Amino acid sequence: MTAGAGSGAGTPVEVWWARIGQARAEFAADLDAVEQARFAAYVRDEDKDRFLLGVTLTRRVLGRRLSLPAAKVSLDRTCEECGKPHGKVRVAAGVELSVTHSGDLVGVAFGDRPLGLDVEKVDPQLDVDAVARIALSAEEVQELQRYGGIAKARAFTAYWTRKEAVVKATGAGLRGDLRAAVPAGIHVQELAVGADHRAALAVVTAEPPVVQVEDATQLLS
Numbered sequence: 670m671t672a673g674a675g676s677g678a679g680t681p682v683e684v685w686w687a688r689i690g691q692a693r694a695e696f697a698a699d700l701d702a703v704e705q706a707r708f709a710a711y712v713r714d715e716d717k718d719r720f721l722l723g724v725t726l727t728r729r730v731l732g733r734r735l736s737l738p739a740a741k742v743s744l745d746r747t748c749e750e751c752g753k754p755h756g757k758v759r760v761a762a763g764v765e766l767s768v769t770h771s772g773d774l775v776g777v778a779f780g781d782r783p784l785g786l787d788v789e790k791v792d793p794q795l796d797v798d799a800v801a802r803i804a805l806s807a808e809e810v811q812e813l814q815r816y817g818g819i820a821k822a823r824a825f826t827a828y829w830t831r832k833e834a835v836v837k838a839t840g841a842g843l844r845g846d847l848r849a850a851v852p853a854g855i856h857v858q859e860l861a862v863g864a865d866h867r868a869a870l871a872v873v874t875a876e877p878p879v880v881q882v883e884d885a886t887q888l889l890s
């Protein structure tokens with residue numbers, strides 16, 4: 670499904686959020702062999718839970734769309750660089766998605782154009798000035814000087830998630846140039862996720878997308 674040329678309507682994007690406490694052991698039954706291996710390899714319970722929630726949101730949302738049980742949705746995680754199963758998730762032509770997890774939140778965005786979703790927990794201990802020099806443009810560094818303390822960490826994290834969302838949308842990953850301006854043809858916006866985290870969505874589209882935010886409580890119950 671693509672928005673008709675000249676229709677004026679932005680491309681639709683659905684963003685689903687779950688909280689880490691919503692993970693349940695029984696979700697693991699729907700994982701495929703590749704996902705079972707990734708799940709087993711995580712050492713910390715919270716990493717297991719975030720991965721499990723990302724997979725479960727992906728499988729349940731797509732399962733509903735495709736009228737398939739979650740376990741029957743076929744996902745390709747092959748890394749285009751090295752062939753290991755840790756890359757951007759691909760499902761079928763015309764279906765684009767992006768998974769993100771940090772702190773208490775797990776999110777998945779679905780659309781019909783390449784897109785990137787990123788969430789980061791705000792770290793109050795972060796040495797903002799040190800990381801800002803590596804990740805931000807001169808203008809952005811300047812802008813950050815207006816803030817202090819936790820507000821500065823939040824402002825930096827907002828910039829960071831925007832940049833990560835862009836490199837996730839283009840597929841460049843962290844090797845993309847974070848200090849560069851957003852390339853033409855990519856729309857980036859911040860998503861409100863509460864004071865403890867910052868989140869952003871980037872979509873490869875000229876017009877602002879029509880974003881629908883969904884709470885996963887029912888989907889995960």
Ligand SMILES: CC(C)(COP(=O)(O)OP(=O)(O)OC[C@H]1O[C@@H](n2cnc3c(N)ncnc32)[C@H](O)[C@@H]1OP(=O)(O)O)[C@@H](O)C(=O)NCCC(=O)NCCS
Binds near residue numbers: 840
């Ligand atoms: C992708 C990347 C930006 C993720 O950033 P992060 O903030 O640490 O983690 P997030 O939770 O937001 O995102 C992780 C998810 O991004 C997706 N992802 C992985 N690689 C991706 C890529 N190159 N582009 C877009 N999305 C990617 C995956 O779905 C992954 O979650 P999952 O494995 O649980 O499904 C970062 O890890 C990166 O740049 N990775 C690739 C770098 C690289 O060298 N790749 C080659 C490896 S051989």
Ligand SMILES: [Zn+2]
Binds near residue numbers: 755
């Ligand atoms: Zn790889």
